[in-house]
Amino acid sequence: MRWSKRGTGRSYDSLNGYGAIIGFLSGKILDYGTRNRxxxxxxxxxxxxxxxxxxxxxxxxxxxxxxxGAELTNNSQILKETKLNVRVLIDDEDSxxxxxxxxxxxxxxxxxxxxNHLRKDLVNELYELKKIHSEMSKKEVIxxxxxxxxxxxxQNKGNVNLLAASLRSIPDHVFGDxxxxxxxxxxxxxxxxxxxxxxLKDQWLREKLRAVFDKYAGNASKFSSAASSxxxxxxxxxxxxxxxxxxxxxxxxxxxxxxxxxxCTKNKGDGYLERVQDILKVSPRKHSALFAAKQDRMRIKxxxxxxxxxxxxxxxxxxxxxxxxxxVKEKSEGTMYEPNCGLDLDIAxxxxxxxxxxASFLSPDQCHFIYFDLExxxxxxxxxILQIAAADQDSSFMVYINPSQAVTISASKVTGLENIQxxxxxxxxxxxxxxxxxx
Ligand SMILES: [Zn+2]
Ligand SMILES: [Zn+2]
Numbered sequence: 001m002r003w004s005k006r007g008t009g010r011s012y013d014s015l016n017g018y019g020a021i022i023g024f025l026s027g028k029i030l031d032y033g034t035r036n037r038x039x040x041x042x043x044x045x046x047x048x049x050x051x052x053x054x055x056x057x058x059x060x061x062x063x064x065x066x067x068x069g070a071e072l073t074n075n076s077q078i079l080k081e082t083k084l085n086v087r088v089l090i091d092d093e094d095s096x097x098x099x100x101x102x103x104x105x106x107x108x109x110x111x112x113x114x115x116n117h118l119r120k121d122l123v124n125e126l127y128e129l130k131k132i133h134s135e136m137s138k139k140e141v142i143x144x145x146x147x148x149x150x151x152x153x154x155q156n157k158g159n160v161n162l163l164a165a166s167l168r169s170i171p172d173h174v175f176g177d178x179x180x181x182x183x184x185x186x187x188x189x190x191x192x193x194x195x196x197x198x199x200l201k202d203q204w205l206r207e208k209l210r211a212v213f214d215k216y217a218g219n220a221s222k223f224s225s226a227a228s229s230x231x232x233x234x235x236x237x238x239x240x241x242x243x244x245x246x247x248x249x250x251x252x253x254x255x256x257x258x259x260x261x262x263x264c265t266k267n268k269g270d271g272y273l274e275r276v277q278d279i280l281k282v283s284p285r286k287h288s289a290l291f292a293a294k295q296d297r298m299r300i301k302x303x304x305x306x307x308x309x310x311x312x313x314x315x316x317x318x319x320x321x322x323x324x325x326x327x328v329k330e331k332s333e334g335t336m337y338e339p340n341c342g343l344d345l346d347i348a349x350x351x352x353x354x355x356x357x358x359a360s361f362l363s364p365d366q367c368h369f370i371y372f373d374l375e376x377x378x379x380x381x382x383x384x385i386l387q388i389a390a391a392d393q394d395s396s397f398m399v400y401i402n403p404s405q406a407v408t409i410s411a412s413k414v415t416g417l418e419n420i421q422x423x424x425x426x427x428x429x430x431x432x433x434x435x436x437x438x439x
Contacts, residue, residue: 014061016250018259019068020235021076024090027231028267031076034259035064040251052253066100074104090114090225113223115153116230118216122149123323125212133205141174143320144198145209148173149216151184153223160224164217171209174198238262270295368392375415378408386417386424388439400424400433 020032039055042048048055057064073086086105089098090112098111126145130136152166162182169180176199178187187193200206242258249255264272270292277285305311372390376383384405389398403419412418416427424433 014064014250015248016255017061017064017068018239019065019072020232020263021072021079021086022231022235024088029235029263030084031072031078032259032263033068033072034256035068036250036255037061037064038251043251054253054256063096066097069097070100070104073101073109088112111222112225113219114232115223116233118223119146119149120323122146122212122216129205129208129212133202133208135200135202135205138198141198141200145170145174148184152182155182155184156224158224160221163224164220167213167217167220168210170213171206174200174209175206235262235266238265269299375417376411377403377405377417377419378411383408383411385436385439386415386433399439400426400431401436401439402433 015038016034016036018032018034021030022028023030034054035057036054037057039048039053041051042053042055057067059067069091073089079086085107086101086109087107088110089101091097091114098109102109123142123146126136126142130142136142148170149167152163152170156163156166165180166182166184169182172179173181173185176196178185181188183189186195239259239262242262243249243255249258264276268275273288273292274285277288370390370392372388374385374389375387376385382405384403384407385401386403386407387398387400390396401424403417403422403424405419407415407417407419418425418428420430424431
């Protein structure tokens, strides 16, 4: 089972969010919930009882996902009535959500990783290696490693040991050693073939790749079921169509109704509109019946088209394009979301155990606080960092950084820093600065 969310996961300032538990086999939504942090009428001073108030969450947006996940998994009225227990969760590697779910659950819950997220996380790690190892920059290397990973998962569905062995053989495979390769490697069936799509030489890189693939191999039990989050993605798309980001529906009950409508479409198709009209005794409804029938026909057609090989190829191309666009954006904006936090965290943890260690939060007196401050050459995303300072109770640290562009007048006024002929000056006095990488 799984839940999906939108507007909660990665942008931590969202006013509302939703989640749904989707049955692994049926693909139907079993239960769903919403969290709203703001209400327009309440903000204007209305009493919550004089309108259809949907404000139900006061804490930070970041906590919404975990809260909703735990509520749906542990307290769903529908699941209770049908005497269903969530025993297995498939989700991206968000450790705070699974921790909240486990805290509120009376039985142990197995957490499986979702393949789509895993693939993205693997690509991220490969791109990290590319920064240090020039061999990774050849354009076919990362897609080839990704493909090998995909084959290994697809061909060893349900077999943890074989999957782990397959994953461990991938680094050797790209270094020309095919001894342990499985069926996925063409050298396996044609041992005399000399062709090799990717042949790497840097032994240091080989060790790094081993470390990456070993990590996934060590966690093979979490994703050997080859569960995909496609049902989540399709539900997210339906909600996104009804709840357009450019229109702000989150301040009233409108947003909740839009999510509810998406749930009905997902489970019943657009024919649910007729049922609603029956209940509301609305007539005539010739047009909406025609509309619903047309929508349902189109959805079935789209689903059939989606299974075609050509559609799959096109999806892969589009995914690669999106991936490279995201990389470019992240370069200028920084990483917005740290992937795989749960995978790292759980590496040495026995999967069957109710893992309370990841659930515990530190109190302030157990923490070591470090305060830091950055000065930059301006407010744009491409501005230079010119000074880094940090301090804790006992020590402090400060360093100036070589400027690569002019400092804006307004930034200069605030920081006293200037770039004069490539040298950094503080209130007119030259200071020693170092390259950003060393800092
Ligand atoms: Zn209200
Ligand atoms: Zn091979």
